[in-house]
Amino acid sequence: MKKFILAGFLILVAIAIFVPFQERLTVVCLSTEAKTMYVKLPEDREFSIQYTHSIHLSEVQEFYKIPGDGAEITQYALLYEDTSIGMPSDAEGDEVFSRTKDGKYLISNMDRRFSYIDLQIGQVVANHRMKIGKSEYELSEFFGKGEFVRFQWKRASLFAQWKGVTVNG
Template sequence: MKKFILAGVFILVATAIFVPFQERLSVVCLSKKAKTMYVKLPKDREFSIEYTHSIHLSEVKEFYKIPGNGSEITQYALLYEDTSIGMPSDAEEDEVFSRTKDGKYLISNMDRSFPYIDLQIGRVVANHRIEIGKSEYELSEFFGKGEFVRFQWKRTSLFAQWKGVTVDGKR
């Protein structure tokens, strides 16, 4: 009887550790072997990616959320300072193009969904950052400048999170 109880406890513990049941935004380095960054998002499941535009040297902020079904990442807004090279000068379809009180450009009402987002962390100027709630993390601190990373929403196990780096936006 004790063997069955021990086996049951072992199975429960192994399941809790190795079965992917927690949803996290994972940031994986595609260009070298590095620890995966697991991001615990707030209840609204929103985050932003911020960077300095390499040509204009002005700040750009892309706003994302994970919709209820959790299968994709949806961009819902874009905030930036210049409409010249590399930046939109108008909105598409149902999107709304406007100016903020401080003179920045805002495209809102965006509904652009992606299974994942790939980006290269800037080597010189960009200083790519991820903002979760009131916390901000420089991606180059986790992966290095010039590395290619992939943002993807997925289920992950406690074991995978222990092997990686977990951030929760409470910095």
């Protein structure tokens, strides 16, 4: 009888460790999946990616959230300083184009949905950062400069999170 109880306990522990049941924003290095960041987002499930634009060397911030169903990542705003090469000069559809008090351009009311977001970590000036609430994480500290990473909302096991880097936003 003790063997069955012990076997049942070990099975439950294995399930708790190896079955993916926690939803996380995962950032995976596409060249080697061994480098993975698991991000616990706050209740509002919002984060942003901020970087320095390579041509006009000004800051750009893209705002994202994970909707209730968690199937996609939704971009809901874009904040930037210059409308020159590579940046929009107006909004599309129901989006709202405006200027902030400090003179930056803001496109809000965006509803751009992605199942994942691929990004190449800047090698020279981009300095890609992920912002969650008041915390900021330089992606080049977790992944190498020039590496391609994928942002995706998915379930992760405790074992996978132990192998990767866990960030509590």
